[in-house]
Amino acid sequence: METDVELRDVTKKFETVTAVDDVSFEVRKGEFFSLLGPSGCGKTTTLRMIAGFEEPTVGEIYVAGQPMRGVPAFKRPTNLVFQSLALFPHLDVFGNIAFALRIKKLPEAEIRKRVGDTLAVVELVGLERRKIRQLSGGQQQRVAIARALVNEPKVLLLDEPLGPLDLKLRIEMQKQLKRIQHEVKTTFIYVTHDQNEAMMMSDTIAVMNYGRIEQIGTPEEIYENPLTSFVARFVGQSNMIEGEYSDGFVVAQGLNIMVPVQQQLKSEVTLFVKSEKIAIARRLEQLDNIFETEVNEVRYNGPYTEYRVVLNRFFLNIVTPNLKGKEIFKVSDKVLVGWNKEDCIVMSKD
Ligand SMILES: Nc1ncnc2c1ncn2[C@@H]1O[C@H](COP(=O)(O)OP(=O)(O)OP(=O)(O)O)[C@@H](O)[C@H]1O
């Protein structure tokens, strides 16, 4: 597959702050690529460098094979959708989307055609004459995307565009964005601090922390096989247990936990087990690790129940689907909890 965007050893310093620290990645043509990481990790700065609003202090950015150094934002084949959306409140929907085409002095007939086609893609046909303040959050967000798409950029850059929306609308817009991307086949680089959002939409996720890339992979790779303790902590909901490794076991607070045999481990390790990989029941068999315990907290939330149980001196969080006929336990119920060694991720303590 053709590479559409490439960052090679890119660093960005603002005086004393290193916002982006030696970052390299490639985005393929037509890919939905996400930058995922906590606040301040350098996502926006990375996006702004690709868009041409900042130049790297060190390193090179290529878009469609061309080096971008010195190329101003408006001459790049990219378009950025800002977190704030930055729509023009005095223009209607049509005026907002047509704005850039009018600046380019395209013939009015072509403007009408392109705005009309884009309105269809974002499903806003019929709202052309509405003012921005007469739109819902999700509709405004689609106007912002339409305004970028109408320029037919090679690469669409989106900086947390769903930020202000409530959860239900966010999920709806995630589906819409994915559909739009499928339809227009444009390369998307999407910035978010929300791991669910990144997983729902992306072909590839780059996890960032302190200006660096921690891991790049498919959503499943990032979720199931985190390579650093940061990724293990940041993605999914994991239990963290500190202990000593030897010979396929981690000993922690008097418990012996069977884990995969690993050669390179130091003796001091952190073990991660995702909450949904742990079974909880009155009776359990055929799991590598089974412990007797007592329910300490119950949080029922419809499709799932979250439990907290005490094992010796630490707590385990367990998320379990409320399948038909399955018992929902109460505080103080005596239960067994268990999981397989393959569901343990063990890393040397850093
Ligand atoms: N113009 C600037 N001058 C000085 N420091 C900056 C500038 N822009 C960003 N920074 C710093 O660089 C770091 C990365 O900022 P950036 O905006 O890229 O983070 P982010 O991952 O987008 O965070 P958020 O999720 O909060 O939007 C932060 O420490 C920030 O304070």
Ligand SMILES: [Mg+2]
């Ligand atoms: Mg940001």
